[in-house]
Amino acid sequence: MINKICQGIEDAVAGIEDGAVILVGGFGNAGEPIALLNALAARKPRELTIVSNNAGSGDEGIGQLILGGCVKKFICSFPRVTGADAFDKMYEEGLLELELTPQGTLAERIRAAGAGIPGFYTRTSVDTPLAEGKEVREFAGLDYVLEEAIYGDVALVKAAVGDRWGNLTYTMSSRNFNPVMAMGAKITIAQVGEIVDLGGIEPEQVITPSIFVDKVVEVEA
Amino acid sequence: MINKICQGIEDAVAGIEDGAVILVGGFGNAGEPIALLNALAARKPRELTIVSNNAGSGDEGIGQLILGGCVKKFICSFPRVTGADAFDKMYEEGLLELELTPQGTLAERIRAAGAGIPGFYTRTSVDTPLAEGKEVREFAGLDYVLEEAIYGDVALVKAAVGDRWGNLTYTMSSRNFNPVMAMGAKITIAQVGEIVDLGGIEPEQVITPSIFVDKVVEVEA
Amino acid sequence: MVEALNRNQVAWRVANDIDEGAFVNLGVGMPLNVLNYVPEGREIIFHSENGVLGMKPLEEGAEPNLDLINAGKQPISMLPGGAFFHHSDSFAMVRGGHIDVCVLGAYEVGQNGDLANWRLPNTKSAPAVGGAMDLAYGARQVYIMCDHNGRDGAPKIVKQCTLPLTGAKCVTKVFTDIAVIERADDGMVVREMAEGLEFEELQERTGAELRLANDWKTLTAPDIAPPEKRAR
């Protein structure tokens, strides 16, 4: 019987190695997999690359990883949010690398990794500093920038409901980056508010299908 | 008040011009917008390019457009299906152009048009005749082919439920190419089995959001 | 005496410029305020880049839901007909040309439509860009909402941007406290000027070269109180 359900949050994050590229779902606090991130921080990993829209806030979740000295580099679109003090301080001291990428390009680069596309062209960032060093190419008279896929080792996502195969659904706007991150990593770990029996999610209503998910752990909301 | 609902199928297909590139949803007969295609054929358009997975079967839908002499060119992955007699005959007589593209590449090229991506790289078709004349580029030691977006003038799709804003849901595997086609065209026209009040589709369960749909017409199943 | 609009009135003016049925994205900051001034009975579908279509302001006294927020991470509410989707789909809408209008703030708008709104010079803090660059090229119309002059009096609409660009030649219309200016192929055209403002004075307060439209109108708005100063 297929069973991707982990009994404890520690089991869920076991095996994540130093130096891993971690894709993290969420936008601000909505959909941020706080419990998984805290459990990961407790393992005291080193030299992680965190790929997420924001660079965390407060001392939980991504903030806890930063404070624990676990993060070497961020790839994100908007690191500065209210309460991103941990990030701000370490960035200003030169202790964190940052690869800034526009939000749409970030989402598309991760989807690309999940979809077998190593590179694609986009108008976004043409003629701006974020296009520096990137190939520019003309299609139908307009310039486009070549952007490359971001491949994750692990994705940490938060969902509302999950089942033992790994199907997931999300609540309202907490969906955001979560389904995208789930596509782009070798191993996807989901914290869910509720585990239901197989078939408890209507097949038309599955948002992240089981194929993109490796571990599921129930976490009280 | 926004109201994308057309009262008749003729209104729904009004204004489609000769020479248009038409994206057609469906996979085999599942999800094929037969009523819209028949109504389009009745207008006797000329020189259409049809982009769809199959080249129709029988004398309804895409078959009716072929028999009516409306089609100049197909872009599809699998023209030959049981009963694709109209296509087979005209193709063998040299009366139809065919651009064959792998099914995944077809879906991705149309999504690309809808997502502002003029071109992307894929492994699919490398070292095969379908890569001939296309740029090949190496990423991380592997060859990839450059594929370009397919931009539709009009998309014809079939959905189960729609509302006056244009939100759509689909039944089971009749979803297939429909949401993709809806993204890739300037104008998207949906035939739906049922029109519901605004709010009748849960916001988490919308599959094609209103922004991708321009006209909705109810057609008895 | 120039009757400049306050920021709420500018938001009102922008909201009134948007047609029924338009799909509209509002940038973080001043632009999000446009949501509060949609004319009674006009259906406009607002897009939030974090995966929302059909948002509306949170009702007075309603309980905020942490899972229902806008791009500025503020709680919102939903219209019937709204939809949720993930970030790739959300930015396919933006980058694929499906958004009719986006409303953004600006540090500088160039005479040629260049936009700079993401990076100030001489700052130690980390850069942040969010969805601004995606919107600048992706939306069919890029509306800018800003004070006409900064606190030091320097014009926001300039001959040529000096700050790092968000997008080149992308701005289509600028709404300030004293004017509505459209970008035409041959330059910046003043469509509306505040009561009591002379064109010469407007030109003086603007870095770009302006042209007054023959059918220019007075920029007016109903009596709306200015926003309260936010505590920092």
Place this chain on the structure above:
Amino acid sequence: MVEALNRNQVAWRVANDIDEGAFVNLGVGMPLNVLNYVPEGREIIFHSENGVLGMKPLEEGAEPNLDLINAGKQPISMLPGGAFFHHSDSFAMVRGGHIDVCVLGAYEVGQNGDLANWRLPNTKSAPAVGGAMDLAYGARQVYIMCDHNGRDGAPKIVKQCTLPLTGAKCVTKVFTDIAVIERADDGMVVREMAEGLEFEELQERTGAELRLANDWKTLTAPDIAPPEKRAR
């Protein structure tokens, strides 16, 4: 006397080679038959490229639903836990390396793992490729299911493909009526041979150079009737 498997037995053999929990795509034609021989109690999640995960065969006597079909346009049924999604997402699964195994038919398999299965020569009829090229490179393992020799006796496993390729160096394992052959870095290794078959005869009936694994086994299957001839 060589005890070759019939086509249903080959489908059984392939089904038994797939691990629990695997995500598996079945090509149109012979491979779709694998669905009927999943070992009792083993959970395998079958993907159909038209946007289905978790399909199972239509129950005997059940009403087919025209909206629920597989890649061969045949009616199917669903396991609890299944999901529907659109074509771009479906092929993201295929092309992004998420499918563990795909099972395809073949006209020719080259000694280096090249696959030709979409285009016969000297035909006036239109070419058709479907999802074969996406699967050939996208799936982690590409299993081929075919008769060892064509009606004219010509081998399907050849030194070098002469037909237009579906994908280069992509095949990982071949299941025929008389052998199971794995592609190793240094060539084709015979893992199983039918009862009564000598390696020399197998080599003679094969275009590619074969090597017999030290731990090779007899290719056997339970007694299953061959498929009925389909009316044309």
